[in-house]
Amino acid sequence: MINEIEQERLEWTADTEDAGERLDKFVVESIEEDVSRTLIQQWIKDGHVTVNGKTVKSNYKIAVGDSVQLVEPPPEQLLIEAEPIPIEVVYEDADVIVVNKPRGMVVHPAPGHYSGTLVNALMYHCQDLSGINGVMRPGIVHRIDKDTSGLLMAAKNDLAHQHLAGLLKDHDVDRKYIAIVHGNLPHDNGTIDAPIGRDLKDRKLYTVTEKNSKRAVTHFVVLERFASGHTLVELKLETGRTHQIRVHMKFIGYPLVGDPAYGRSKGITMDVEGQALHAAVLGFTHPRTREQLRFEAPLPAEMEHLLERLRMQ
Structure with a gap:
């Protein structure tokens, strides 16, 4: 549904689910950033939002096939x-x-x-x-x-x-994440190769879909299984789509613990809000020396505490 044209320029094509929705609400739900509806209304008034190449009012009702373009004004x-x-x-x-x-x-x-x-x-x-x-x-x-x-x-x-x-x-950057997921992953390792695009029902979310999507590949290795029915997993990104790990793990039925958007509403939680996900390894070639650099970061305290709880169950 969304195509990034260039920096600070976004364009969407309205689907049947969008028909009849107000323009300002459509844009608020479509834009990836956390932007208020009041600000979007001001942008529409100032001509930064167009429908089929023309400026309209905030209360314009979206029609199927409408091309909505947003060119964000330069920030101060x-x-x-x-x-x-x-x-x-x-x-x-x-x-x-x-x-x-x-x-x-x-x-x-x-x-x-x-x-x-x-x-x-x-x-x-x-x-x-x-x-x-x-x-x-x-x-x-x-x-x-x-x-x-x-x-x-x-x-x-x-x-x-x-x-x-x-x-x-x-795809020449080594990125590995550590996550705690719901469920006991039966396979010790595997690859999730499933395209990701905007969720048609909620544009702030992403989902595995063939429509207006991009290829997304995540490799996983099981590190530890728990009697409580949870799994500690290492995940390596081959591509870098928005919310990729969170969407892919939900797609295969093992959502991240604590994930407010893609997780489960019930079950074990962390000491703080948010998904149990940590970017643990980052490796890349230095831009000037061409030296291979690799860094590791230990799990944060809240994830370590959750692992201790799981091991005691």
Whole structure:
């Protein structure tokens, strides 16, 4: 359903399920960022949202086949400020910085939410980040979800950014995650090769679908099984779709513990909100030296506590 045209430009084609919905509600539900309906209404009024190439009002009723395009207005430079937020730096040089992001931290600012993010922290710590992604996402070449902890790399100049983005595009970045899932996975290892696209019923979510989707591949290895009916799994990303691990594990019937969007409403939970998912390994070729770098981050305390509880059951 969604195709990213270029930076800050999004386009959707309305399906039968969208018919009759107000334009402002359609855009709020479609956009990936956490944006208020009031802000979207202002963007529509200012002409940043068009339907079939024409400006319309917020209460315009969507019709099947409508092409809705959003061109986000350029953010105000002063809204994105450096903030003295502590971050755990795993590695840093003149080109790259690797951090261990804590659970609960958003990676980059979004309209209406300009502070407290990893970008704000990096701007204070580094002061030199690549500008390819603009003022909203300086240095950011990939993301992990707010409630996913673990390793993330950022570029400190455009040369490094282009190199790292190329590695991601070519699937040449080693990314391994540790997760705790509901259910006892019967296979010791396997591969999930299932395309992911927008969920037609809820555009803030993703699902395995053949419609307007992209190929997604996740490899898994079982690390430990528990009598409670849970499994500790290592997952390796071959592709990097939004919510990929969370969607794939739900698809095969073993959703992540604590996942508010794709998990189960009942059962064991962690000490904090959010999915039991940690980006544990990150490996890539350095943009300047071409040295092979590999980093590991231990599980956060809340996941370790949950594992202790599971082992005692």
